[in-house]
Every structure is written in structure tokens, then in C-alpha cells.
Amino acid sequence: MITNTELEFKGDLYPSKIVLMEQDVDSVFFHADNSVILKLTVLRDSMIRFRYTVKGYFSNDFSYAIDKSHSHGYNFLEVTEENDYYQVKTSKVKCRIQKIDMRVSIFDLNDKVILEDELGFHWEECYEHGGNIVKMSKTSKDGECFYGLGDKATQLNLKGKRVENFATDQYAFSKDQEPLYKVVPFYIGLQKKQSYGIFFDNTFRTYFDFCQERRNVTSFWAEGGEMNYYFIYGPQMQDVVTTYTDLTGKPELPPLWALGYHQCKWSYFPESNVKEITAKFRDLKIPCDAIYLDIDYMEGFRCFTWNKEYFPDPKRMVAELAADGFKTIVIIDPGIKIDKEYSVYKEALEKDYFCKRADGPYMKGKVWPGECNFPDYTNPEVREWWAGLFKELVSEIGVKGVWNDMNEPAVMEVPNKTFPMDVRHDYDGNPCSHRKAHNIYGMQMARATYHGVKRFAYPKRPFVITRSAYAGAQRYTSSWTGDNVASWEHLWIANIQVQRMCISGMGFTGSDIGGFAEQPSGELYARWIQLGVFHPFCRTHSSGDHGNQEPWAFDEEVIDITRKFVNLRYQLLPYLYTMFWQYIEEGIPMLKPLVYFDQEDIQTHYRNDEFIFGNQILVCPILEPNSLGRRMYMPRGQWYNYWTSELITGGKELWVDTKFDQIPMFIKAGAIIPKYPVQQYVGELEFDELELDVYYKESKEKSVVYEDAQDGYDYKKGRFSLLSFTTIGKGNEFYIQLYKEGKYDTNYTKFKINLIGLPFKVKEIRIDNEKITYDKRIFDSKNYLIIDKEFTELNIVGI
Template sequence: MQVTTSSGKYSVKHYPDTIREWKKEGNYFYFYTSETILEVRIISDKIIRFRYAADGKFQRDFSYAVSDRMEESPVNFGLHEFEENFEVYTDVLRIYISRDDLRLTITDAEGRIINQDELGFHWQYYLQKGGKIIYCSKQIQEDECFFGMGDKPTDLNLHGKRLENFGTDAYGFQKDTDPLYRNIPFYYGLHRGIAYGIFFDNTFRTIFDFGKERENVTSFWARGGEMNYYFIYGPELMSVAQGYTRITGTAELPPLWALGYQQCRWSYYPDKRVKEIAAEFRKRQIPCDVIHLDIDYMEGFRCFTWSKEGFPEPAGLIKELGEQGFKVVVIIDPGIKVDPDYNIYQQGIQHEYFCKRADGALMEGDVWPGKCVFPDYTNPEVRKWWAGLFKELAETGVRGVWNDMNEPAVFEMGTFPEDVRHDYDGEAVSHRKAHNIYGHLMSKATEAGLRKYLMPNRPFVIARSVYAGAQRWTSVWTGDNVSSWDHLWLASVQCQRLSVSGISFAGSDIGGFIGEPDGELYVRWIQLAVFHPLMRTHSASNETGFNQEPWSFGAEYEAVAKKFIQLRYHLLPYIYTTFWQYSRYGTPMLRPLAFVAQQDKQTYDRTHEFMMGDSLLISHVSAPGMKEKEVYLPEGKWYYYWNDQLYTGGQTIKVATPLDEMPLFVKAGVVLPHYPSIQHVEERNTEEMILHVYYGEQPESSYLYEDAGDHYGYRNGQYNEIRFKQVSEKQRFVLRKKFFGNYSAAYKRHHIHVHGLPFKPKEYIIDGVATKITAAGTGSVVKIMADRKFEMLIIR
């Protein structure tokens, strides 16, 4: 078939013809045409992989995204033959494969269409570059919405968008800038209340069109590699999210301090300045756990070195900061300075660890140190060497590493030329195939080194460019953003999108990296960032020397910033519990409203509201001078956090937004754990844990997870999983508690605050012991003390 390309040249597209034979091997089905093979792999009753060999020969079945812990659990599956198609079935899905052309139609067990090929799989030779361009096009169902795709800075609903995955150093990106730093070829479809996901596991440059070119067609394609994608059925969006992380892996629990507030600047220099910043936090009693060191801590920007002038005694500095409750995170870039006297360069040259061009010359390019060479992280031997380089940093006391510039970014070229060669774990490929996983594998090697040398403590890594599945070892931030209200909105959308794309441990540079925010923008950004798993202020150097610390904008703004950073620390037990749910079940920590109320069409295009975990709904203040804001609440009952006013969901409400408040709601019926006031996480071992209990008419379960907050004792049972269930009756309130685990927490009691009781209580009973209540009226907060292991509270 002759088709016209965008360049006006003609090329031939190839389409599968009639199925000639088929066979079954375990949970794999193979369908053969004259030149194309379709492999259908049943991973579970809801997860199916489709893989095509365009010219009758499959490529190596290898993935940097798929977790080696992914389990196959097919139970009841099989195949039926019909005159026009084959039906591969599981307990919940029906996959119809056309005999004429391999086109797919996927339905649920009741026959409702979930996903349907348009042209389906097809391909053409890539005459200019080699290999094949592979395509798949599908019909857009009526009123279908699309979500996911990682950090794309655009509307949450992707219908009508066309997006590209090619990791790019997008300095000062704006709304709809594309491509950006990360490469997550995974999206959700939602129509008629039915959700599914498609993960296209291909590391070449990939393009996704959600009805932009043809309004009724969505398509995805790659300029090389194989058509290999996973279909994940919900029907709930949250179930799709869990299915995706079943494939690509779940995150491990971070050290608790990494969920605290983090302060960074390009650059805090010299060590005296770092000490001053730390002292100022403690003097002003603004909580903080982490100080980052940007590139100026190095000697001439040489990775794994310390500036002799600025940081002459790094171990002493880190020890001194540690005594004040601070951890130190340092930046490490991939560019290794070309310097014959630099031992890292010497090692890499000696063992041929650096990337080379097609003619055998080293890949050289300018970054911060000047002329640099770059490790080939696709070589497992290089990853092992790179991991070993972190031994000295760990011994110095560094507790985390920040991988930047790893798209890879090169000043004069943007990134590597396509002729750069890579090992690709024994395959030998060009940069076309390796580009999108270069930073991904750098961060993986970094985490491996920190894990080894920080043992028994947990590692912390933050990276700029990654591929699908990076949640297994790193956090991310949204990149070089701008101090503007538009970017505050982008920060919210990007972190929501990253969360539902598997990477919940994400945040933005608070206040913006480029430019200078005023006090109002800064504190509104702080307010939003309280509810992002990664909470870090970071800013660029500038001519005025302006800094973005919480006290930089004057006393009024400092007070608000302090209030909300304190709120972050109060909520750490809840945030850590939400991270545990994400780690254990693969549920995203941040949830766009569509992911918690997918039957409600009002939620599909909402970008300002989102939930963090099961209990908190947030809507950030998004414009200067805003005195009130409209907020859409999904179905249910919601308490306004600041005054306990109760709202009924399924409607848009207005709330006042004074500078020291933001729209924040608590779901009725939940238990929200709080720490008392602390300055850093090592102070959390106080005598009590506070429980805020929000009365609800419907039975509701809540959770509290706790462990040591560092090291790996939780793997050996040193954790507690606490389940609360609230049951309300007329004139009687019951809170049941079940306690599982073997961790000995430091606190001895709970201070319980019960919000919103609709009756005047006279007494409360804890595990059979009754106590009269003398100072509580209808609607007030009832405060009760209870032993840490109480099992039942009754208020009547």
C-alpha cells in the first residue's frame, strides 16, 4: 500500500494478512500469517501482552522496564475458533483476533467493548535509519478520555493531544512543551465508566496520538524496535494503576527523612554557608531534614570529588549537620571530565567504560566540567563500576544522591548523536535505542551503589530522566521550571500525572528554578508541595544573589511557610502510610479526581483538585490575590480541615483562601494520624501519636503503617499495620482498632481528637473502661487519651 508521509515522500506500509495457523505453548498463543507472527501472552485474567514479529522473527525478549518480580497467574484461559476470528478468553476478558488481518477487539465477559483496533498493527521500513517503524492504531470509543504518559506538562485528559517520548533537557519548559525529561510510554483509556491501560514497552523514540490527527483514532508508534505492548484491564482506573506496577514493579520504602522538607540551591557554597543555612532553620524552628549540595561542592565539577577550598573537611561538615538532624544529598552528573590526572577518568579509559561513536572514537561533549566523556550505563560491567564509586561518598556520610543532566544533556549538541554505540546488556545498539533509558540506568546503578555502601540504612536517589519502571529505585522532580503561577499549575498536573504513571515519589522545584518568585507565589507553592511526596525547594543562582529559603520573603510569608512545613511534619505518619500502600499495592499516592470517582464525568477534566492517599483532598491556590476558590468535591461527605465544616460532595463549593489557608478536605469516616510538633524526623519518638478521627455516617476503614523509618527491619516483621474501622449509630460512636506487627514504637499513647460528633456525648469507653465527658458539646472536638494498643473506643 502506498501512503504519503509528512515529508511528501512515498513509502510502503505493510499489514498482516490472513492467519494460516496457530499454536499454544503454556500461557502463550501464536498466530501466523504469511510474514507476521502475533504472540498473545496471558499474564493474568486482566493483563495480556501482545507482541508482533513484523517479518516472522521476534527480537530478543528483553526489557529494562519489566520487574523481575512480575508474577504470571493465569488460571482459567483458553481459545475458541470461529469462522471469522479466534477468541482467546480469561475469566474476565475476551480477545477476538480477526482471521483476515490480526485486528483485535477486546471485550469484557458481558461483551462490552473495552478496546478495539482500527488498522491495528502495521509497519514500514525505516529507509533513512534502518530497521522498521512500527505502528498500532485503535478506535476511540464514545466520549473516551486518556490519562498517564508521565510528566507531560499539559491537561490531565490527553484527548486531542499528540505526545512524544524522547528524553530532553527542556530548560524553562512551558505548558505543552514536548518532549520533556522522562519517557513513560503508558496511558489509560476511560469510556462508559470502563478503564484500561496500554504500556508500549519500546525504548526508541515513541509517539502517541490521542485523536489529534484523526479525531476517532488513537495510535502509537516507534521508530525502531518491536511492537510489544501490555493491555491492562480495570475496570477501575486504580486497578489499572496496580496492574501497571505489577508489570514494572513497586517502589521500596524510602527513609522517612526523605519525606521531610528538603532545601536546595544552585549552589550553597562554601561549607560555612551550608552551616549558616542549617543554623537558620533550627534558630527559626522551621522543620527541615535535608540539605542538597549542587555542582559547586566538587573540585572543578569533577564527580566524586570535593572542593579543596570550599569543602576541605566534608566528613566533619556532614557529621556536624547530622548532629543537628540534617542529612546531606549531593549531585552527581554523568559527564566525567577529560583529565588524565583524574582517577575516575583514568579508570573509565583503562577499562573502556565510556561511550564511543560509530567509528570507535570516544563520545566527547561539553557539560559543566568542560570536555567530558560519558559512561555507558547499558553495560552491566559499567553499572557495577559506577555503583562502586559511591563507597567514598557513603563513608563521608552522604545519605542520598541527585542524578542530573542524565537525558543525557550535552551543551553544544543537546544530547548524544545517534551514531553513539551502546552495549545494551550484550545487544550492541545505537543511541536511537538507548537514549530513553540512559538516565534510567544511571539512576539504577547509583541506587545499587548507595544500597550497598549505606547498609543497613536505606538509600535515597533523585533523578531527572528515567524510563518506565524507575519507581523501583529512584524519585524524580519535574525539572528546570520557572517562577510563575502557570508553573505552579504545571507542578500540580505533572505530579498527578507522574503518580498515575507509576512514579509517585515526585515533586517540583518549589518557587521555580528559573527566576524569582514573590512571597505570595512562594508560599502558595509551599502549600501545594506539602502534598507532593517529594518536597524540595530549589532555585538557580542569579545576579542579585536572591535565595529561596522560607525566611527570604519577610516575616508574614515566613510565618505561612513555617505553618505549612509544620503541617507536612504533622502529616508524616499519614504520608508514610500512603507510601507504604503505594509500595505494597502499587496504588498511586496522588490521585486525580477521575481516579477516585470515575463514574462521575465532572471529574474527568478537573486539574486543580486531587487526593493524596485515601483521606485528603487538595485544591491549591492557583492565582495571585485569590480570596476564594471554587472546589469540586466528589460524592461523599468532606470536612474542611481548617474549621471542620462539613460539606456534601457531588457539587462545586466556594471556600475562602486567606494567605495562611488553602482548600484542604478530609474524607468523613477516616482516622488521620499526626505527629506532634518536631523539627526533623529523628524527633518523632515522642510520648504520643495524635489521631484525628472524623465522624462519618458510613462505615469506613483507615490505616496507619509504622516502622523504624530507616533500615530493613520491616522485611523481618519489624513493622506495625494498624487498621481502624469507624461504625456510627444513633447517639453512639464506635472506633475499632486492629493491630498487626512486631515493631516496638517509642510512643506510649494516643491523643485522640474526634471531630464532628452529631450528638452531645456523655461518656467514652476504652476497652471496657468508662469515663465521663464534662466539657464537650454538640459538634465540638472531643479529646481523649488512650493506650497505644487500645482495641475499641465507644463514645455515647
Template sequence: MNINHDKQVSQQHAGVVERWEKIDNRFYFYGPQTVLEVKVVSDTVLRFRFSALGNFSRDFSYSHAHTYQESIEKLEISEEEEYFSIKTAKIDCEIQKERMLIKILDKKGLVISEDEKGFHWEEHKKYGGEIVFNTRKGQASEHFYGLGDKSADNDIREKRFENWGKDTYAYGKDTDPLYKNIPFFIGLHHKVAYGIFFDNTFRTYFDFGFERKNATSFWADGGEMNYYFIYGPELLNVVETYTNMTGKPELPPLWALGFHQCKWSYYPEKQVREITSEFRTRRIPCDAFYLDIDYMDGFRCFTWHPEHFSNPKGMISDLEKQGFKTVVIIDPGIKIDPNYRIYKEGLEKGYFCKRMDGPLMKGAVWPGECNFPDFTRAEVREWWAGLFDELMDTGVRGVWNDMNEPAVFEIETFPDDVRHDYDGDPCSHRKAHNVYGMQMARATYEGVKKFGHNRRPFVITRSGYSGLQKYSSAWTGDNVASWEHLSIANSQCQRLNVSGVSYCGSDIGGFIGSPSGELFVRWIQLGIFHMFCRVHSSGDHGDQEPWSFGLEVELLTKKFIELRYQLLPYIYTTFYQHVKTGVPTLRPLPFVAQEDSETYNRQDEFCMGDNLLVCPILAEKVDGRWVYLPEGKWYYYWDDKVHEGNQEVWAEAALDRIPLFVKAGAVIPMAPIMQYVGEFDPEQLFLHVYASAEEHTSYLYEDKGDGYEYTQGESSYKTFVTASEKKSYTITQRIDGTYDPVYKSYEIMVHGLSFTPKSCEVDGEKVHMDVINPDKNLIRFDAGKAFAKIVIKG
């Protein structure tokens, strides 16, 4: 919808406030026919609901944000001559009596967000109801981030976007809309950050100064003007709050953070066994192996092809013994076949979506003509979850939901008149489209968890709405084997992370087309730093197993997949921090260096967790690149050279390297290389300590890696503090929790001491110390896994 706000003569605006009232932490401001509800959710979060007709619909959202409530330290309201002022401990909100325009300020008086036209609406002539708008003033030098998987630059100012989940095969830079519908963005100006979550599931639009550079807008084709304002002032604070509002995931099984191999399609069973055997023979680590649609009988969900996979339980059991977890695809389309049990059940119970005048929604997808379950109906979700009983009984460990925008051949998606239950609030597809994929993932998650034998579920989805992270990981869809798409994947995963979806990745190597060996290696180098790490390709364009490109590429691919497995303790810790607090696992540079305006337009660099900075190589035939480092000192991972921050540095990175930096002072836990998670019980865990003149704190989270004992306290969270004095360096460890890991000791490597080390004491006892590189003061020694204090003296 190409709306020009300046030319809308039919738009209506909120009238003058005639009266107001307060009910608990909610304030109501009434005009001649409009009403504004302001709910103080916390000292930093305000919710605004506008009604053009003076009454509100049921307060319900699949994001679950409407149930979020935090403690409020301070809440006051005063009435001035021209406005009302609501004050919390962190922000002030002014509501103008004329047109209910809203202004939000921090306690220093800085205007963070201010309405220009504010809430306005116009009648939807075609469907009825209102098209609802909010137009705000653009602030000086404002930057914008978020909105999920948009394939645009990280900073989306002067851009316009649409949320209407779409199967966008071979999308490109700035293609819009894409698969996911996350109506949440973050603004940054004057080094102060805020967020806006527009919780509306209709087709929504966002304009960040595209139409007029001094105005930003968001609007929807129906529903309510219902949005949350989230005050930072830190960018990471905004993301953490939003993620807590819409739901944090549970910990995935540790194997799901390993390397995954997928293709459309691996079949029959003979090929599956051949490919998995090659991984083990070539000693290339891999934990998950995927079966695409060809494992099914005629693409019928929850079935197995009788010839391709005559004994799936036996095959999956054999793969499990070799360390492979089997993940299978499940799409929403249920083939119309009177001899197909799933179809007959859905038909008899009335679980399929209907058109407005009564017939079932029918559309062609992979099985041919299909009907589609209404996942917005609780009873249907429960039925769908129950269908996973037999599938999980075969030994399947994860499920991959595809085509759930929903995608339909020839007509793209469901027509607008398709009806949905919407959990007791019947509606058309116009309202349910953007949540359909997430509700399918939700039902899948519930089934995988229920029949997973007390193991943590693993689900992956292509489509979703705000809150999808509660149920599923995600990937970025049908990308292309090109250097441009490598860059797009880097931006998309950063953007998804700051939109609440940390468990994400791209199809490494590109789904469409065949990458060169060089591109494949560079993509692997990036992919190992995404929480979801999977190679996936369309088989008709050529193979993308690590050995498909020749020996040099195979060995380089193996090297970086091995690095992924070495870093799993650090990656798992980073994911735990996300689960615990909502902090994203990947952090674009502005989100770690907000005070440094040089970072605001940086595209490529990002931090993974607290202590690693990554900058992929995004061009062919280059052997390095310039990288911007935030404040502090940074070690180049490959040679231990120390660089000062607040500047660009040149990173040598031939094909056997990716620019990777470690924050000075960090303790990086690393595991021995395994072919799969749990292959053997290690004797030691490796701690790499990067010396710094400044005190620094690092963490290590540990549990069994699967199951739910961690929720009963069987976990440990270790805090390492490093500190330097003139001729000594100390490392202390505090252990919280009861989990006792299987390894017996640490092997500790200390990099870059500022003095020549002469002795090392662990809890007061002198231990043997090897000097690995005297020029760089690189030393190695062993310590018990429960040590309290290490002192290295010069």
C-alpha cells in the same frame, strides 16, 4: 516526526492468518511473513508482540515487565469463521484472521479496545529496520491519562506526544518532549478503564485523536511492536497492575519524606553552616540539605572542592548532629583529565560510550569536555556503584542524578551513532537514549544502598523510563517561578503518580526566576502534599529560603512545613500502601470517583492517600476557590464544616489556607511538630477522627523509619474502623505486626459527632473527656496505644 497515517503509501500490514499454535499461555498466529504473539499474562493482562519478518528479537526490557506473570484463572481459545477468540476470566480477545486486527471486550460485551488499522509498519529508509505502528479506533467519549511528566492537561485526548528525553530548560505548558519517557497511558470510556504499556525504548509517539478524532495511534522509530493491554475495570486497578509489572519501590527512609532545601549552589562550607543554622534558629523544620555542582573540584564527580569544602566529613557529621541529611548531585559526564582517577579508570577499562567508528563519545557539560559511562552495560553499573564507597563514607545520605537524559551542551544529547551494550544486545543511541537516565539512577541506587550502612537508599533522578520508580524518586525538572508553572506542577505530579512514579515533586517556588512571596506560599502549600517536597532554585535569580520573602511569608511557610511534619504518619502510611499494592499516593479525581463523569475533566483537585482531598490555589490575589467534592461527606480541614459531595463547594482560602478536605469517617494520624525526623521520642501520637454516619476504615503503618528490620516483620499495620449508631460512636483498632512504637498513648480528637457526648469508654473503662467545642461536638481524650474499642455515648 509528523506522520500522517492516511498518506503513507509505503506502509505494510499484517497478512491473513495461515496457521496458529499454542505454547503454554502463549498463542502464535502466522501470516505469509508476519507473526503475532499473544501472551496471557493474567486474567486482566495480555501482551502483544508483532514481527514484520516472522521472528522475534531477544525478549528483554529494562522495565522488567517481560518477567511479570500472574496466575490465570481461565484460559480458552476457539476458532470462529472470521476470528480467533481467546477468553480469560475477565476479558475476551478476538484476533481477526484478516490482517490480525485485535478487539478486546469485557464479559458484558462492551468493546474496550479495537484496532482500526492495527499493526502496520514501514521501512526506516535512513537507519534500516521498521517504523512500527498501531492504530486503534477511538471510542465514544474516551478520556486519556498518563504518559509521565507531560506538561499538558490531565486528560490528554486530542493531543500528540513524543518520548525522547530532553533537557527542557524553562519548559512551558504543552512543551514536548520533556525529561522522562514513560510509554504508558490509561483510557476510560463507558466508565470502564484500561491501560496500554508500549514497551519500546526507541523514540516513540502517541496520538490521542490529534490527527483524526476517531483514531488513536502509537508508534516507534524502530524496535518491536510490543505492548501490554491492562484491563481495569477501575482506573486504580490499571495503575496498580502497571506498577506491579514495572516494579514497586522499597520504602524510603522517613526523613526523605520530610522537607528538603536546595539551591544552585550552597557553597562554601561557611554558607552551608549559616543557612542550616538559620533553619534551626527560626524553628523551621528541615531534614535534607543539598549540595549542587559547586561542591566538586572543578565539577569532577566524586570529588570535593579543596577550598570550598576542605573537611566534608567533619561538616556532614556536624550537620547530621543538627538533624540534616546531606544530599549531593552526581552527573553522568566524567571530565577528560588524565590526572583524574575516575576518568583514568573508566578509560582504561573501556567503560565510556563510543561513536560508531570507534572514538569515544565526547561532549561538553559542566566540567568541560567529558566522556560518558555506558550505563546499559552491567559491568559499568557495577563499577559506578562502587564509586560511591568514599562518597558515602563521608556521611552523604542521598544522591541526586541530573543531566542524565543525557544532556550535552550545544548538541543537546548524544548523536544517534553512539554505541551502547544494552546488556548484551549492542545497539545505537536511538534505542538506548530513553533508558540511559534510568540505568544511571539504577547504578546510583545500587551504590548508595551497598555503602549505606544498612540504611535505606535515597536517590533522585531527572530522567527515566518505565520502572524508574524501582530505583529513584523524581522531580519535574527546570521549571519557572510563575503561576502557570505552579499549575503545571500540580498536573505533572498527578500524571506521574498514575504513571507509576508516586515519589515525585517539583522545584517548589520555581527553579528559574524569582517568585513573589504569595506565589512561594501557594507553592509550598501544594508541595507539602507531594511525596518529594523540595525547594530548589537557581541562585542567580535570588534566594528562596523561607525567610527570604519577609516575616509574613516566613511564618506562613513555617506553618505549612509544620503541617507536613504533623502529617508524616499519614504520608508514610500512604507510601507504604503504594509499596505494598502499587496504588498511587496521589489520585486525580477520576481515579477516586470513576462513576462520576463530572470528575473526568477536573484538573486541580486530587486525593492524597485514602482520606485527604487537596485543591491548590493557582491564581494570585484570591482568597478562595470552587472545589469539586466526590460522593460522600467531607470536612473542611480548617473549620470542620461538613459538605456533601457530588458538587462544587466554595472553599475560603486566604493566604494562610489551602483548600483541604477530610473524608467523613476517617482517622488521620498526626505527629507532634519536630524540626527533623527523630528529633525526640514523642509521648503521644494524635488521632483526628472525623465522625460519619457511615462505617469507615482507615490505616496506620509504623516501623523504625529506616533500616530493613521491617522486612523481617518489625512493623505494624493498624486498622481503625469507625461506626455510628443513634446515640453512640465507636472506634475499633486492630494491630497486625510486632513493632512497638516509642509513644505511649494516643491523644484522640473526635470532630463532628451527631449527638452531644456525655461519656467515653476505652476498652470498657470510663476515661476523662474534654469538650473542646460544644457547638461542633469536638471532644478530646487519651487512650492507650493498643486500645481495642472506644465507645462514645450521648
């Protein structure tokens, strides 16, 4: 009798028994008698790499995803042999490799199973492409949950889903549609309060099945390349995410203005239209830092050119916009128009920089300019050339950022929407076909763009944004979630996608506020702005074919709500900048799904809507029309309603009333939230005090505020300011302790301290053990103090 499993995998090949084990420092090699080799490498006590070959030797070890500077090194490594298995033990886990079939099981030090192979590694010979389909299946336990995988437009917990990774231009994509723009083959498993991660570093088209096909089996496979994956042990999800983010790399700090509000449309032209848009923002007092120019700024859609009819003097225009606080961002696509009079095309042709078909001719495809050739960004020489093309745009004209689009790569008028799979790539000296290079094409374009913008923006910091990306692209670029739709369903999708991107290492991400395709109602736009200001990247963007989507395209009420929430984002810039600093320093995601925030609470495992912004602000967007309230889950701990200051104890689902000009928003008890005054753009104002909203808590809580010059690289030389606050509530006393690090001296000299939730009437206030005099009338009515920033401890004593 043949079982379903045997039928399904009939024809698949498996490792046979192990005949040799050998160790070389941190790597252990297991050889099977049918030429399969497993190379197990201990990178950290909690991170092990598994690499398989079926041909008796390994190909060159090369990855675009892995950050060469990632931390590695272990405390303990012991390899032992038992009757049935070999064991590799670190100070965190035990890994057992069965002698009979090379199947792997991983245990914690108490012999509790974390993850084990079901069929384990197997493969299918693919004669059509001359390689193998490589497969891995793991046993999944009841109640196990799965998270991550980048921009997937489905529920946060992937249990029961099958997903595909193949970077694709999916205009107006729908919920659950596969595949999308980005490829991040990294997921987090959570089972019995233990988290682990799997990063399948394979750039071919890959698939993940989370118990959809078979109830207790999770599997992943690729249409070529190696079975090469990293296992990361938590047991906290925080540990898994920070380790993965360190492995694939972190960005440098963006300029502070990049965290402001951005405005974009396809397309703002001519110059008079751009000026009209920017003037309206200033007239309406809606803060904005960046204005985008889409493909119509170019001459016939030729990259690195300007349409002189629309923009007769771009340098002057960019300078005038800059004087009013607007940074100009321009789009650059990969398609280079075939035109012998066009200097960029001529130079690339002379130097042989375009991608070629297998039988020799250049790859040709239609995009916006018509017929185009496409640079091979996997060639380091091409990347260097491409970086040099930004000199005029950035150093001479003064453009402050570059937007890479259509880099999946997208091609029009062909069924698969991209390059033919026989196109050849250099792949940094590892020549291959487009089957292998497709998923990293956009990442390598963004990498080349980043190096160019960085070179010519210096001593300022670069800003780059990309639509397509592979794991590790966060080292070079921010991103957005692609061509979404003006619908309530897409507001829900945007909320999920950005949370998912943040725990997939790619934190500097947002969605097109209001939706790219179709026209949002005023209510939908207002609710989207209320969510979008809590995303790391904040930009309204629309296709323009349905009219306008600026805030003033709607009624006065929507304009007021937009202004209120964009103002709030600008007030929270020091908090957001601190979040970003923690992301680049420690790999901590800027947005945290509730399951990341508290994995011990099983109620968080299936929550989609609520998230933690930074470490101490809980946000729950309104995702349905005509809603003046909603049910939400309040995570464990104590939380203050931002709008009413009511204190709520969490760990439960509850109904929260709200208004059209509010969304449910709560501050963690004990938190200190820094605020700047509202500015129309970053750097508009100089101010003498930093506002601190201080929330009382009957115990201890820590908060930090990171600041520097807001641009440039002095922060890397120690010229930053890091304020570490500890609040302690004890009976009728409340303490605020401050510890300072760094050599940067902020412009302000005072703190304005807003005390929220004090449970007692104040009798006296002491700074560094000295009693101070203060205006009791103002304090009693408004609950704020203004004090010199040079203090170590503030002590508020109650009656």
C-alpha cells in the same frame, strides 16, 4: 478515488491473512502469510501482551522496564477458532484476532467492546536507519478520555493531544511543550465507565496521538524496535494503575527523613554558606531534613571529588550537619571530565567503560567540566564499577543521598542537546545504537547509583533522585519534574505533573518549589509551598542566578506561612508514610486525581486541580494571584473542611473561601488522620502519644496507620506496626475499632483522640465494654480523649 486515510498510510505495510495458529502454554502465535507473527501472551486474566515481528522470527526478548518479580498467572485460558477469527478468552476478557488481517478486538465477558484496532498494527520501512517505524492505531469512542504518560505539562485528560517521548533537557519548559525529561509510554483509557491501560514498552523515540489527527482514532508509534505493548483491563482505573505498577515494579520504603522538607539551590558553597543556611532553618523553627550540594562542591566539576577550598573537611562538615539533623545530598552527573590526572577518568579509560561512536572513538561532549566522556550504564560491568565509586562519599564521608542530574543525557553546544544517534551501547548484551538506548540512559545511571548508595548506606536505606527516567525507574529512584519556572502557570503545571506521575507508577515525585528559573513573588512562593507539602517529594530548589529562594528571602508573612505548612507536613508524616507503604505494597498511587478517585462521576473526567492526598485528604491549591477563594469540585461523599470542621456533601461544584495562610483542604468523613508532634527534623523528639484526628461519619469507614523503625530493613522481617481502624456511626453511638498487626512496638503508649463532627452530646465512654471515667470539662471544651493504645473498641455514647 483515494481517501485521505489511504493517502496518509500509502506506503505502510500490514499483516496479511493468518495461515497458522499455535499455542504454547500461556502464549498463542498467529502467523501471517507475509512473515508477520503476533505473539499473544496472557500474563494475568486482565493483562495480555501483544508482540509483533515482521521478519518471521523474534529478536531476544529483553526489557529494562519490566520487574522480573511482577505477579503473573491466570485462572482461565481458552483458545477457540471461529469462521472469521480466533478467540482467546480469560476469566476477565475475550480477545478476537481477525483471520483476514490480524486486527485485534477486546471485549468484556458481556461482549461489550473495551478496545479494538482501527488499522491495527502496520509499519513503514525506514532504510535510513535499517529498521522499521512500527505503528498501532485503535478506534476511539466518543467521550473516551485518556490519562497517564508521566511528566507531560498539559491538561490531565490527554484527549485531543499528541505527545512525544524522548528524554530531553528542557530548561524553563513551557505548558504543552514536548518532549520533556521522562519517558513513561503508558496511558489509561476510560470509556463508558470502563478503564483499560496500554503500556507500549519500546525505548525508541515514541509518539502518542489521542484523536488529534483523526477524530476517533488513537495511535502510537516508534521510530524503531518492536510493536510490543501490554493491554491491562480494569474495569476500575485503580486496577489498571496497580497492575501496571506491579508490572514495572515498586520501590522499597524510603527512610522517613526523605519524606521531610528538603532545601536546594544552585549552589550552596562554601561550607560557611551551607552552615548559615542550615542554622537559619533552626533559628526560624522551620523543619528541614536535607540540604543539597550542587556541582560547585566538586573540584572543577569532577564527579566524586571535593573542592578543598570551599569544603576543606567534608567528613567533619557532614557529621556536624548530621548532628543538627541535616542529611547531606550531593549531585553526581554522568559526564566524566577528560583529564588524565583524574582517577575516575583514568580507571574508566583503562577498563574501556565509556560510550563509543559507531566508528570507534569515545563519544565526547561538553557539559559543566568541559569536554567529557560518558559511562555506558547499559553495561552491567560499568554499573557495578559505578556503584563502587560511592564508597568514599557514602561510607566514609557520610553523605545520605545522591542526586543524578543531566542524565537525559544532556550535552551542551549541540543542536539536539544529547548524544549523536550513532553512539553504541551494550544494552545488557543486546548491542544497539543510541536511538534505542537514549530513553533508558538516565534510568540505568540511577539504577547504578541506587545500588552503590544502597551498598554503602547499609544497614540504612538509600535515597536517590533523578531528573530523567524511563518506565520502571521507580524501582531505584525518586524524581523531580525538572527545570521549571517561577510563574503561576508553572504552579498549575507542577500540580498536574505530579498527579500524572503518580498514576504512571512513579509516585515519589515533586517539583522545584518556587520555580527553578526566575524569581517568584512572596505570594507565589507561599502558594507553591502550600501545594508542595502535599507532594510525595518536597523540595525548594532554585537556579540561584536571581538571588535567594529560601523561605526568609520573603517577608514575615511568607515565613510564617512556610513554617505553618511545613509544620503540617511533619505532623502528617505518619499519614504520608502509610501512603508510601500502600504504594509499595499494592501499587496504590500516593496522589489520586479525582477521576481515579471516582471514575463513575463524569464530572471528574476533566478536573485538573483537585486531588486526593493518600486516601482521605482532598486538596485544591490556589493557582492564581490575589485569590482568597476559588471554585472547586467536591467529589461525591461527605467531607469536613479542615480549617473550620464544616461538613459538606460532595458531588457538586462550589465556591470555597480561603485565606492567604490556608488552601482548600478537606477530610473524608469517618477518616482517622494520624499526627506526630512538630519536629525540626525526623527523629528529633521522642513522644509518648500519637495524635488521631477522628472525623464522625454516619456509617462505616476504614483507616490504617503504618509505622516501623523509620529506617533500616527490619520491616521486611515483620518488625512493623499496622493499625487498622474502623469507625462506625450509628444513631447516638460512635465506635472506633482497632486491629493490630506486626511485631514492631512503637515508642508511644497512648492515643490522643480528637473527635470532630460528633452530632450528639456525650453521655458515657466505654473501652472494650468497660465504662471509663474521663475529665468531662476538658472533653466538653476541647473534644479530645487520651487513652492507652492497647484497646480493641472505643464506644462513645450520646444523649
